[in-house]
Amino acid sequence: MDDTPSTPRSDLKPIQISERTRPGSSTRDIVFDVQKLSLHYGSTLAISEITVPIYKNHVTAFIGPSGCGKSTFIRCLNRMNDLVPIARVTGQVLYHGQDLYGPTVDPVQVRRHIGMVFQKPNPFPKSIYDNIAWGLKILGKKDNLDDRVEQALRKAALWDEVKDRLKSSGLALSGGQQQRLCIARAIAIEPDVILMDEPASALDPISTTRIEDLIHELKQDYTIAIVTHNMQQAARVADMTAFFSLDVSEGRRAGVLVEYDETTTIFTRPADKRTEDYVTGRFG
């Protein structure tokens, strides 16, 4: 275990994580060790005491009904919520043992290690080439720029479609191509983790399949956390699945983590009644 020994594990919510389906998985490394993470927007609690480990080279899916804080949660993992002035985070997000919200941590540095792909494809209004090269140049990765751009586009399964028109605008691509361009842009800066916030929700089924195939390939090199409201998608792409729900007890409406386990377990033998209701379609 790459986990920090200083972190007391005894106070965690007892989450049963099945170790059966992956041989050798008992030695899997933890990339994110999220401890009792809560987020307030102003005085409103949005997500409450989320505790979840995210494993290296795994695809971890976050599913749940709308408004249960999945996106809010995943945006805590690269400090994207810092852009919201009223957002306040408590608890810890240990990234390879270091608290991302520690006093000396610069969010800009965090995002160089933890890339993100957003719900709506958002290429820069620049050429396809510059969409990828822009970040590289600023981050000082200027050597072999052409190679880096090509490798990123190849990894994102977009190279063959765009190699003859690298100078044309990224916005001229189709929605699915734009999203793969955004994935290429995230890959290019050589992150350790890629966060995906409903990356296929704005795409047609064929584009969605391509993105899902891509996720399968990318997990060889990266750790992937993906938010999706599409349960089939989670079942197809994810090794681990976390089910979020909205806790409306005590007069509050906050997102909570209900269950976290191997994806097959979540979909076939969920431990919690709420998870079962959701994955069987009785609710949500």
Place this chain on the structure above:
Amino acid sequence: MSTLPTSANGPDVPPIFHVDRRLKRRKIVNRLMEGVSTLAALLAVAVLVLLVGSVVVRGASAFNGAFFTQVASGDFLNPAGGGIAHAIVGSAVIVLLATLIAVPVGVLVAIYTSEFARPQVAGIVRLCLDVLNGIPSIVIGIFIFGLLVVGRGQAAWIASVALSVIMLPLIARSTQEVLTLVPLTLREAALGVGVAKWRMVIGIVIPASLGGIMTGVSLAIARVAGETAPILFTSSIAVNQISTDVSHALQTIPVLIFTYSESPEPADHAKAWGGAILLIGFVLFTSVLSRMLMSRMKRRLEGGARGELLGRVTGLLGLFRRPSA
């Protein structure tokens, strides 16, 4: 019942859409509203056509090669000779320098308020800019006169400073509006690749909104190119020579129109009208140019909320009303 049309089902079934008196009145009021508002729209167009038409009719006689290339002749025997080249050059120099001063400051103010300032502070700055925008240009003129002209004498650069004070709130406010049009998703995309905020602003936000910023700048240029009051204080006592030396007063088109219109010489009146044509032509040109720039920006941000953008642009043009000076 006899006035009602009979239904297909027979005379006993009342038709659903029968015409009663209330409906008739509603129709008349509707027609009336439509007519009155159409008339008002026609009036606005007519005012512009009349204005441009009369200026062109009276000024066209002054238009010849010499008008654009020569300075005032000063020849009493040939009062129609000579031109206003010195005023054209003077106006160009003063407005160019004013633009060079106002654009960087105005754009930086806008970047501060929309990217870095806390919302309360941004609100205060915005209010200050609106107040500054509402200050009559004669007041700005006398302020700059007291500040820079007294004890030093007139100079073209002082006129540029005065004009830049007028341009500053226009450019800052229009740039602010345009910066808010850059979608949040684009900012997130930039920050998501791990760049600092200022890099995001310079590398993504500014290029994406460049067309809109240029729109504001060109409208501000059009606005100050015709400003007269501040220039009367700062650059009106000028020799009739083509010069680009900003340390002396330079002749300008608006001041030339003002002085020539009071001249006893009818040929000077024609030159004043000719200068007016130039100013109108310049405003027309910048208006068309700014529309082209704005639509270019819209195309670049294709996919971002388009309808909203159009609405904002219309609102933006409202900033450029001319306060009576």
